[in-house]
Amino acid sequence: MSSTLKLVQTEARLFLRDPMSLSVGLLLPTVVLIGLGAVPMLREPSAEFGGVRFIDYFAPSLIVMCVGVVGLTNLPVMMATYREQGVLRRMRTTPVHPGRLLLAQLLVNLGAALVSTLLVVAAGRIAYGVPLPENPLGFAAAFLLGIGAVFAIGMLVAALAPTIRAATSIASVLFMAAMFFGGVYIPRFMLPDAVVRIGDYMPPGVQALLDTWDGAAPSAVQLLVMGATAVVAGVLAGRMFRWE
Amino acid sequence: MAFIEVEELVKQYGTERAVDGVSFTVDEGEIFGILGPNGAGKTTTVECLEGLRRRDSGRVSVMGLDPGREGTELKQVLGIQLQESRLPDRLRVGEALDLYGSFYKRRADTDELIERLGLGGKRKTPFGKLSGGQQQRLSIALALVGRPKVAVLDELTTGLDPQARRDTWDLIEQVRDSGVTIILVTHFMDEAERLCDRLAVIDSGKVVALDTPAGLTARAGDEQRVRFRPSAPFADALLLDLPEVAEVARSGPQVAVTGRGNLLQAVTSVLARNHIVAAELRVEQVSLEDAFVALTGKTPEN
Missing domain, CATH: 3.30.70.100 (Alpha-Beta Plaits)
Structure with missing residues (x-):
């Protein structure tokens, strides 16, 4: 088996073995969805959400959570840990470059964000009849660009943070910001307009997810901002990453 | 040409010369010690030899390979044990060896290696649950999993209890007897005296003596x-x-x-x-x- 494949397999195993990454990274958004949907009022159409149900309106915000938990907290903290504990340094003593370990980490975390998103979509559909994204192509584009932007920011945090502690603190601030602007803490209809506008452009871009879920076309500017963020943060992370 | 050759090696950090003209050779099958106080430049010297650090000047050849230009080929035949290098806490002993074994062309029989290092009962134990001595032995096992011709062991027994140190020493002698040339970096005198065929004493980036342990002792009168x-x-x-x-x-x-x-x-x-x-x-x-x-x-x- 190629060493990259072996690394992906190992990192996936470690991800699933860690109770935190398993419960928070994979399952928490779905648990929140099921919990909220259990409240009958939130399953009734309401004028406040433009005639739709709260649960339908809130599902895209939970996707922000799926992507944010993995990309903004798990990914940078794992990478900082591997650097600080000398795991990357040990890899440097072998014929395989430690960059492959980071690639494996990236792939496993992307997979986790994807699975956790699918769980939310599937659980919403099965348990509460939340419709599937009605503009699937647009939704896929918004999701992929959004995840790209979030993960690139996560990588940049890993590149810049000198210690595990620093990575953890920066990551939690960014995570909370993404959650707040993404309407996870307080639903977006209750937030001031300025906050909602910022949230449109805050990775992973909740508005584009919401629009495409409802069947509309995503805003090109919002998608471009996500793509540009992914490229700029990704390149900076690659340039500035310290192996030791 | 000698098996390992280091000639006038220089490595500079800013204005400070961490390694300042170090030269020595190591013969095949030897246990060669690099001894010196902390901060003397021992680790930097071996890192230049391993290709982990770029030298500023001088010539280094390990089995005819230049660590700077032929680092990847060299790492196929070089086993390196670093000081203070951990593994993910939840990675199990068997998995770690299997993973690191996949990095090499000539991988060792991992089952045999696990037995030889006394980790037979620990195959399924995660790294974080191993004792310091067991972690150190796993670290040696990982350095040997590619069947290296040369093993570089840095501060191998620091932090181990006396029994674990002696066991580790026995192990190193076994490894040498199996045909591996060993470079041992240490600041423990008893370790150097017990294991090394020859020693380079490094101080402030320079070799101040190069001799057998007995020769060095005799020099002090x-x-x-x-x-x-x-x-x-x-x-x-x-x-x-x-x-x-x-x-x-x-x-x-x-x-x-x-x-x-x-x-x-x-x-x-x-x-x-x-x-x-x-x-x-x-x-x-x-x-x-x-x-x-x-x-x-x-x-x-x-």
Whole structure:
């Protein structure tokens, strides 16, 4: 088996073995969805959400959570840990470059964000009849660009943070910001307009997810901002990453 | 050409020369020690040799390969054990060996390696649950999983209890007997004395001595020290008159006599003639540690 494949397999195993990454990274958004949907009022159409149900309106915000938990907290903290504990340094003593370990980490975390998103979509559909994204192509584009932007920011945090502690603190601030602007803490209809506008452009871009879920076309500017963020943060992370 | 050759190696950090013209050669099958106080440039020297650090000048060749230009080929035949390098806590012993084994073209039989390192019962134990000695042994196993021709072991026994240290020493001798050339970086004298065929003593980035442990000890002189507690007081002159005695020092009830030749016999016979009994009598030979202090002016632990 190629060493990259072996690394992906190992990192996936470690991800699933860690109770935190398993419960928070994979399952928490779905648990929140099921919990909220259990409240009958939130399953009734309401004028406040433009005639739709709260649960339908809130599902895209939970996707922000799926992507944010993995990309903004798990990914940078794992990478900082591997650097600080000398795991990357040990890899440097072998014929395989430690960059492959980071690639494996990236792939496993992307997979986790994807699975956790699918769980939310599937659980919403099965348990509460939340419709599937009605503009699937647009939704896929918004999701992929959004995840790209979030993960690139996560990588940049890993590149810049000198210690595990620093990575953890920066990551939690960014995570909370993404959650707040993404309407996870307080639903977006209750937030001031300025906050909602910022949230449109805050990775992973909740508005584009919401629009495409409802069947509309995503805003090109919002998608471009996500793509540009992914490229700029990704390149900076690659340039500035310290192996030791 | 020698098996491993380091010639006029220089590595500079800013204005400070961490390694300042280090040269030595290592023969195939040797256990070669690199000894020196902390911060002397030992680790930087081996890192340039391993290709983990780029040298500023000088020539390095390991089995004919240049670590700077042919690092990837070199790492196929080089086993490196680093100080303070962990693995993910939840990674199990067997998985770690399997993973690292997949990085090499000539992987060792991992089951046999696990047994040989005494980790047979620990195959499914995660790294975080291993004791310090077991983690260290796993680290050695990972350095050996690619069937290297050369193993570089850095501060291998730091932090281990005395029994684990001795076990590790036995293990290193076994590894050498299996045909692996070993470079051992250490600041422990007993370790160097026990294991190394030859030693380079490095201080402030320079090689200050290059010899066998016995040769280094001999260089510090054949001085001996006799300590005892006399049963009755006596004048220093009694001993100082002896040609073998160089110095007499007292601390509390204890007397320490330094000198050469047949010091012990000279001292005890004079004392006996004067009806003085020497209690708690001890003879101290010059050790590698004394040689080290004489060469570097520092104690090895600081």
